[in-house]
Amino acid sequence: MQIDELLRSEKGKKELTEISKKHAKVVHNQKMDALNVGCTACVVLITESEIYVANVGDSRCVVCKNGVVIALSREHKPEVEEEKKRILSAGGYIEEGRVNGVLNLSRTLGDLEYKKNKKLEIDKQIIIAMPDVVVEKIEPGTEFLVIACDGVWDSFTNNRAINVFRNKIWDITNNKPKRVKLSKIISDVFDSIIAADLVDESKLKVNV
Numbered sequence: 001m002q003i004d005e006l007l008r009s010e011k012g013k014k015e016l017t018e019i020s021k022k023h024a025k026v027v028h029n030q031k032m033d034a035l036n037v038g039c040t041a042c043v044v045l046i047t048e049s050e051i052y053v054a055n056v057g058d059s060r061c062v063v064c065k066n067g068v069v070i071a072l073s074r075e076h077k078p079e080v081e082e083e084k085k086r087i088l089s090a091g092g093y094i095e096e097g098r099v100n101g102v103l104n105l106s107r108t109l110g111d112l113e114y115k116k117n118k119k120l121e122i123d124k125q126i127i128i129a130m131p132d133v134v135v136e137k138i139e140p141g142t143e144f145l146v147i148a149c150d151g152v153w154d155s156f157t158n159n160r161a162i163n164v165f166r167n168k169i170w171d172i173t174n175n176k177p178k179r180v181k182l183s184k185i186i187s188d189v190f191d192s193i194i195a196a197d198l199v200d201e202s203k204l205k206v207n208v
Helices: 002-008 010-023 081-089 158-169 182-193
Strands: 041-046 050-056 060-065 068-071 132-137 142-148
Touching: 002 010, 041 060, 041 142, 050 060, 060 158, 068 158, 142 158, 158 182
Parallel strands: none
Antiparallel strands: 041 050, 050 132, 060 068, 060 142
């Protein structure tokens, strides 16, 4: 919620403009601003006894306990009844699964174009930054968790993701962890789901 406030501030606008100049593609000679840029967030805090997961958008977190998958977040999609009700009540609409025909998710950081109704509280706007928060106890059987964006979950079900990572992390035969860097495991998993043929946009012929 504070990120949204920062994006509304002069400091936030200035920082976003600088980022836009350095890194972002300019569309129709318009600078990026907080009205039309946004992102999801899935944030995990691990203490000695508990796992806290705060989620906004369609990223996802799942935990593995004794080989069993437990979802620690839910996606915020326009077709979810709770989300749909809020969107319509705030004056928005859903077209082809997208909020106002544009966004395919119902909660984000940023995207202030959908959060401008001064008559509504910040948790009642068309799009909101209010997270769902889930608390899960850490037990002897708690093994690991996976946090990823929607692009990964488009390729994996919760069960398949846990099975893939568990087989790479744990030596089931000898009941001990494998001596493999997590960064290497993640890289291998990403390689397995990235499209085999990448398109070089510079070589495409475009008819205008």
